[in-house]
Amino acid sequence: MTALAIIITAVSLVGCGKSSTNQADRTANALASYVAPGEKDEYYLFYSGGHSGQVFVAGIPSLRHISTIPVFAPYPGTGYGFDEESKKMLGNFTWGDVHHPGLSQTNSKYDGRWLFVNDNANNRIARIDLKDFKTHQILGPIRNSVGNHGSSFITENSEYILCATRFSVPLPKGRVADPNDYEKEFNGMVSGIKVDPQTGEMKVGWQILTPPFDWDLGSTGKGPSSGWAFWTSYNTEMAHDTLEVNATQKDRDLCAIVNWRAAEKAVADGKAEMMDGVPIIDPAKVPGVLYFVPIGKSPHGMDVDPTGKWVVAGGKLQPATTVLNFEKVQAAINNKTFEGEFRGIPILKYEAVVEGEVPVGLGPLHTQYDGKGNAYTSMFIDSCIVKWKLPPWSDAEKKDLTKAVLDKVPAHFSTGHLVVAGSDTAHPYGKWCVAMNKLSAGRHINVGPAQPESSQLIDISGDKMKMIAESYTEPEPHFAQILKVTDVQPTEVYPKDENKDPNAVWEKAQSGVTRNGNQVDAKLMAIRSRYNPDRIDAQVGDELTVHVTNVEQTRDMIHGFGLIEHNINMVIDPGETKTFRIKLTKPGVFPFYCTNFCSALHQEMQGYLVVWEPGEGPSSAGGGGSTAQK
Ligand code: RUQ
Ligand code: CUA
DSSP: OHHHHHHHHHHHOOOOOOOOOOHHHHHHHHHHOOTTTTTOEEEEEEEOOOOTTTEEEEEEOOEEEEEEEEEOOOBGGEEEEEEHHHHHTTTOOOOOOOOOOEEEETTTEEEEEEEEETTTTEEEEEETTTTTTEEEEOOOOTTOOOOOOOEEOTTTTTTTEEEEEEOOOEEEOOOOOOOGGGGHHHEEEEEEEEOOOOOOEEEEEEOOOOOOSSSEEEEEEGGGGGGGEEEEEEEETTOOOOOOTHHHHHHEEEEEEEEEHHHHHHTTOOOOOTTTTEEOOOOOTSSOOOOOOOOSSSSSEEEOOOOEEEEEEEEETTTSSSEEEEEHHHHHTTTEEEEEEEETEEEHHHHEEEEEEEEEOOOEEEEEOOSSEEEEEEETTTTTEEEEOOOOOOOOHOOOOOEEEEEEOSSSSSSSEEEEETTSSOOOOSSEEEEEESSTTTTTTTSSSSOOOEEEEOOOOOSSSSEEEEESSSOOOEEEEEEGGGGGGOOOOOOOOOOOOOTTTOGGGGGGGEEEEEEEEEEEEEEEEESOOOOEEEEOOEEEEEEEEEOEEEEETEEEETTTTTEEEEEOTTTTTEEEEEOSOOOOOEEOHHHSSEEEEEGGOOEEEEEEETTTSSGGGGGBOOOOOO
16 A cells, blocks of 8 residues: 555544533533633744745644744735835745744743744744844845645754755755655655844854755754754655655654754854855765664654653654664764665664654654653554653663553544644643644645644643644644743733834934935824825836834734725734835826724725826926925
8 A cells, every 4th residue: 555545544544523412521621721801822833834934823721823924925914025124124025834843942941032934945044033023134045945745843052943945956956966866866855944042133153964865854952952953854765756655665764863063063163165155064974973873663743852862763664663773873973883884874773773663643743741751642554642651761661652641632634733832942831732633634624625724722631632623724833832921921002112113213303205317205193093195206217115113102003004906905003103115107096005993083084196298297206397395
């Protein structure tokens, strides 16, 4: 059977229970996730939005969607991608594929500063500032990196975001070689993205050249594994076509164990070579940076536990998770307990580093931890979450690791990622797990052939897991992060004295329209419920720049600026200044108006852009008439 056939058969065989019909259970579950009107959730849930290019913010325990943070795609709701600044961040792309959000950490604890997300499609990485829940930087396309999927994995003190490539191509980018020469000509890459500790500004630090395996999920070390990072891979076969068959031949794929501190040092010691402006380490020439370990079979997630001792990989086509013991990894490296090498990279001996294979069931993908010695693995094929015990195991458990499997709860259906609050830090909050399922399979009112994804909230505070509630999300959450509401203090307005925009205007006298050659510059003030000025005169052929400052200092007092038939839609938060620039190409009178309901007279918040034919109109527009601005 092909992998797909196995998956399809298994999905159709595995039945899932309905939720309890017991009235007492239903009431208890409803109360556990009920957040009454006027009350607030205890946690933020930051979902990746997959190919929507966005991040969704929901609350836990209610699972209610609260807001959307646009990242890699324009989002008219917040005017993202229309003003000059966000347009520049997006470059020429209108979508991205957001996979694995990562919260910034200090001492292996969420510090509530930033949320980083990767773009698998266009090889980028973005930083959302949790002060205003907005995207502030998009880095990339990252050089020498194609398919930025194995990211964003943050080191314990946010020194780096570590990324590995899903795809291999001939490098540097732009070089062409025949895919038939895949093994010889194609390469993958691990990237260390350096994060400025004060500002969060990201830049590419260095890269490690790898063989053309398809790197998959990973995570960073902590405690004893501090300074290390881990990725699974598929396609150790190095197939370049029909991967479904050709990349599932081997029973084990080579996973990467990276000493990123050694990589950083090697670069500082001048051991890197430049490729497209980036220092690249060839691990065959710089021993100690990269090791391989075989893991079965077609593994996906690779997650370090909160103590940093255990690294768990899920084998998509193997009914077990594989637990690596990092102390044994260290010993194997020190004692050179290798079972071979690949292109000069040592392969650690499987038996020497693996603590055990835990028979969790079919299709294990990702593993999360509660900080109490338990692991939770999402099962794509079995459609459930499995709770199991991390080592150390008793002799009886070691002999029969089914004894380490503690509980299973059905999920609906085909769970991809799951998240436990704080799992990737040394200090998980435990308590809640959210299963992100790939198929909602009609568990909601019929919305036609395409259905949303489903998320399910599981209470993990007791011995047995309890499915509490479910909700639906836009496509397509891959991973999420959970943050305690009290760990972040978002701003309520942009304070006037922190607005450093040179084109901000705070009173009538500063606002107005000026002309310089064919450059027309309008500085508008927005206040309930008018623009000042509310008329802009210009001519065909002019280059028009409009800056709008929302002078409100009241939370949520937002004004918009929609310009008829020009595809301009800005949303300006209180205290913010936003700018757009257009070339005027057609004559006419074009109303602009406020798009955001701001007062009883919101509808009256409007004005005109008058685009005269060249040489016509008032003198301010370059014509012969008297000035139009009053
Ligand atoms: S991957 S579940 Cu990026 Cu697991 Cu999607
Ligand atoms: Cu301002 Cu509506």
